[in-house]
Amino acid sequence: MPPQIKRLALLFTLLVLSFLTAKHFLTPKSFGEFGHYRGAALGEIKAKVPDYSGQKACTECHPDMTDLKAAHEHATLSCETCHGPGRVHISSTDSLVSPKIPNTREFCSICHTKNAARKASNIKQIDPKEHYKADLCTKCHNPHSPWQEKK
């Protein structure tokens, strides 16, 4: 074998070896556990704490409100649809953090503004610029039972 080839082969082997060494130390431990990615990433993504606690968590303490809601038009809504995420409210111990009570006209209008894309059979709609424009929606409607007469 000519010496040029020998030197070249040696250099090539050294390169491959250094690549393999670098690869061994630079590849994260769990890489390739499930596929071509870091297996530990699954656990890291899972570890996040959920903010929305789910309807069941609300019913535990507020069965009266859930029952009232379930008997009326807003039955299909989750409490957290309007009141926002429940985690802080549920986990607060010393002083109870209230969930938000969004009773503005703007908030109700997000769903109930008349729009050609909304089916009349799907949702009751109004023109917020005309429909009792000076009053809060909650003056007449109880959000938990929208058509019950308010006293």
Next chain:
Amino acid sequence: MAREEIKSRRDFLSRAALVAGGLFISGGISPFKSMLYATERKSTKGPWYAMGIDLESCIGCGRCADACKTENNVPREPFYFRTWVEQYTILNDGSIHVESPNGGIDGFTQKFADAEIFKSFFVPKMCNHCAKSPCTQVCPVGATFESPEGIALVDQTYCLGCRYCVQACPYGCRYIHPEKKVVDKCTMCYHRITKGLLPACVEVCPKQAKIFGDLNDPKSEIVKFMKDHSWQVLKPHMNTEPKVFYNQLRAEVR
């Protein structure tokens, strides 16, 4: 000598034609196996999650987009979304108008008079968690991948922020997080579904227009939804096998 050269060239050409013809014929015998719909998993171990979206029930309230931002700390600026709602309006003259003001979070205002409109509807969009996801295939470092449950995820500690996946996604479902400088996308609320909760967008939907479930479980909500409705996926011609199934999806939706 010259004759032989011609002969060998002819030989080469005839062989090339034979190979090409063989490939062509074998293609006819076993046609290109394109599976447009990822309704069945290749292996049946464990869950295989999917989402159903019922455009009949969607009222375009944008609560899904709002809850998603809260749950997943998505920046509040109006151009970062993991899920958003679009309003499609088809006018009588045939023109199609699409809008999504702040992803639908602040509500929609009707832009056209009722008399002008032929049809209008809302389309919630999100990551399709494709079974053949182009975004996970292009990642140069293996920072984005499909989880064993069929969910396209991003390993944010490993991501370089090269944006290759952002442009590879045919549905525009990825963005670069302005603070983390890495890619961010819908995880189907992986941290929730693995704890037995519903994804945040499904949890807050007031009309149950979003249906989440396991395609491998014949009793799941999603399987029931798919049996009951004539669903379609977005851009089926891309052959990405999306796992977000829309009821009443019109061809105008892109």
